[in-house]
Amino acid sequence: xxxxxxxxxxxxxxxxxxxxxxxxxxxxxxxxxxxxxxxxxxxxxxxxxxxxxxxxxxxxxxxxxxxxxxxxxxxxxxxxxxxxxxxxxxxxxxxxxxxxxxxxxxxxxxxxxxxxxxxxxxxxxxxxxxxxxxxxxxxxxxxxxxxxxxxxxxxxxxxxxxxxxxxxxxxxxxxxxxxxxxxxxxxxxxxxxxxxxxxxxxxxxxxxxxxxxxxxxxxxxxxxxxxxxxxxxxxxxxxxxxxxxxxxxxxxxxxxxxxxxxxxxxxxxxxxxxxxxxxxxxxxxxxxxxxxxxxxxxxxxxxxxxxxxxxxxxxxxxxxxxxxxxxxxxxxxxxxxxxxxxxxxxxxxxxxxxxxxxxxxxxxxxxxxxxxxxxxxxxxxxxxxxxxxxxxxxxxxxxxxxxxxxxxxxxxxxxxxxxxxxxxxxxxxxxxxxxxxxxxxxxxxxxxxxxxxxxxxx
Amino acid sequence: xxxxxxxxxxxxxxxxxxxxxxxxxxxxxxxxxxxxxxxxxxxxxxxxxxxxxxxxxxxxxxxxxxxxx
Numbered sequence: 001x002x003x004x005x006x007x008x009x010x011x012x013x014x015x016x017x018x019x020x021x022x023x024x025x026x027x028x029x030x031x032x033x034x035x036x037x038x039x040x041x042x043x044x045x046x047x048x049x050x051x052x053x054x055x056x057x058x059x060x061x062x063x064x065x066x067x068x069x070x071x072x073x074x075x076x077x078x079x080x081x082x083x084x085x086x087x088x089x090x091x092x093x094x095x096x097x098x099x100x101x102x103x104x105x106x107x108x109x110x111x112x113x114x115x116x117x118x119x120x121x122x123x124x125x126x127x128x129x130x131x132x133x134x135x136x137x138x139x140x141x142x143x144x145x146x147x148x149x150x151x152x153x154x155x156x157x158x159x160x161x162x163x164x165x166x167x168x169x170x171x172x173x174x175x176x177x178x179x180x181x182x183x184x185x186x187x188x189x190x191x192x193x194x195x196x197x198x199x200x201x202x203x204x205x206x207x208x209x210x211x212x213x214x215x216x217x218x219x220x221x222x223x224x225x226x227x228x229x230x231x232x233x234x235x236x237x238x239x240x241x242x243x244x245x246x247x248x249x250x251x252x253x254x255x256x257x258x259x260x261x262x263x264x265x266x267x268x269x270x271x272x273x274x275x276x277x278x279x280x281x282x283x284x285x286x287x288x289x290x291x292x293x294x295x296x297x298x299x300x301x302x303x304x305x306x307x308x309x310x311x312x313x314x315x316x317x318x319x320x321x322x323x324x325x326x327x328x329x330x331x332x333x334x335x336x337x338x339x340x341x342x343x344x345x346x347x348x349x350x351x352x353x354x355x356x357x358x359x360x361x362x363x364x365x366x367x368x369x370x371x372x373x374x375x376x377x378x379x380x381x382x383x384x385x386x387x388x389x390x391x392x393x394x395x396x397x398x399x400x401x402x403x404x405x406x407x408x409x410x411x412x413x414x415x416x417x418x419x420x421x422x423x424x425x426x427x428x429x430x431x432x433x434x435x436x437x438x439x440x441x442x443x444x445x446x447x448x449x450x451x452x453x454x455x456x457x458x
Numbered sequence: 459x460x461x462x463x464x465x466x467x468x469x470x471x472x473x474x475x476x477x478x479x480x481x482x483x484x485x486x487x488x489x490x491x492x493x494x495x496x497x498x499x500x501x502x503x504x505x506x507x508x509x510x511x512x513x514x515x516x517x518x519x520x521x522x523x524x525x526x527x
Binding site: 020044045047049050053054057059060064065066067068069070072077307308309312337338339341344345346370388390391393 | 459460461462464465466468469470483485486487488489491492493494495517518519520521522523
């Protein structure tokens with residue numbers, strides 16, 4: 001390996017899971033140069049999944065979710081400061097405090113933030129929350145501990161559903177408003193969404209689907225009191241959680257010339273960022289929620305994933321490639337894996353359920369609330385979702401990786417015949433109809449920006 | 459010390475729940491909940507749990523300290 005790749009400086013923008021894992025991996029593979037990690041939050045890297053589970057249940061305090069290090073990355077942590085721009089020619093990251101950091105190679109791992117409620121004054125009402133950061137979780141947990149009469153959750157994606165589950169477990173009345181036809185429909189399709197809706201109702205959630213919230217209401221003191229729905233009804237509540245999905249943190253790259261847009265920063269299989277012409281860069285890398293990358297198992301479509309496991313796997317590939325000359329570089333080919341726990345069940349997904357046209361219940365059943373659903377696209381297996389049957393996931397992952405035919409052969413897994421004799425439509429809706437974003441988005445082949453040169457006639 | 463469980467790997471074998479019941483808890487059949495902050499008196503049990511996990515999903519380590527170099 002040429003010596004200069006082991007030297008720096010390297011700058012990582014984003015001090016969460018992907019940023020930390022990349023920093024550790026760089027040192028593990030012998031990077032000896034200076035390493036700076038920039039994060040806009042004042043906190044060192046922490047784990048987010050517990051925020052909507054343990055923390056809301058009151059089992060853990062929000063400030064105890066700090067991530068352990070595998071090794072000390074010996075980094076200069078620049079926390080509480082935002083990256084505001086990128087000069088790819090001068091190789092500088094511009095910071096909100098006016099400073100600029102020179103780099104030899106850069107990793108973009110800025111992740112996502114909660115999609116805000118569009119009306120700013122309504123969003124500012126006391127009692128209206130989002131749940132993305134450790135501070136968000138701390139404030140919301142405090143309010144739940146005070147025993148609100150009712151919580152309104154807007155959006156029934158994974159985060160919204162987990163929040164509703166935590167509220168019910170604490171005995172708090174909760175209303176969930178979802179624009180789509182059922183909870184989790186955007187991630188799992190219509191068949192499993194029926195199970196999700198049944199779970200919510202069985203646990204006493206006042207679930208309203210096919211409606212939008214048209215206004216948040218407050219009293220003269222600026223406290224949230226309730227919301228109006230598109231069906232003309234009104235919900236009285238004293239806490240509202242906006243769980244409408246995530247927005248990718250790409251604004252700081254607007255003038256960078258990179259292919260950065262609403263779906264994230266496009267990169268190749270080796271995590272190298274594309275510029276807006278679709279030309280791959282050699283010194284700017286991308287990892288985690290903010291990236292979109294082509295995946296061969298899903299027809300080389302660009303995938304945007306908001307998965308814990310993807311942040312880890314992609315950060316490690318990016319870090320390896322940042323300090324490797326051409327041939328030893330590795331592709332990021334990990335199969336997407338996702339989990340959620342809510343209403344007493346564990347839901348895990350492997351592959352991309354939204355990349356499907358049919359689904360079959362291969363084991364278990366909807367009524368037992370214990371099952372494996374296998375998804376297919378044009379005759380091959382593209383995803384599997386388990387409900388309280390996680391041990392089977394690995395088996396189905398193998399079928400996805402080998403493009404096994406769909407539906408799976410009867411008895412393929414455990415000797416039992418397929419539960420449903422016929423495959424059903426997987427009924428994946430257009431994500432525009434959801435209150436929340438999908439956690440996996442197929443974003444097409446094209447870079448987000450194209451240029452047109454207009455020459456005045458004459 | 460802090461811990462994190464890679465729930466992508468976790469298959470609910472529950473070895474950790476047996477070895478360190480104050481730190482790990484199964485919620486329902488197979489959803490694992492855990493405390494991230496490891497008190498000194500639990501460290502030995504947590505290390506045992508990490509070693510015993512059949513899918514090696516538990517990571518124990520120092521927390522990142524901001525500003526530390």
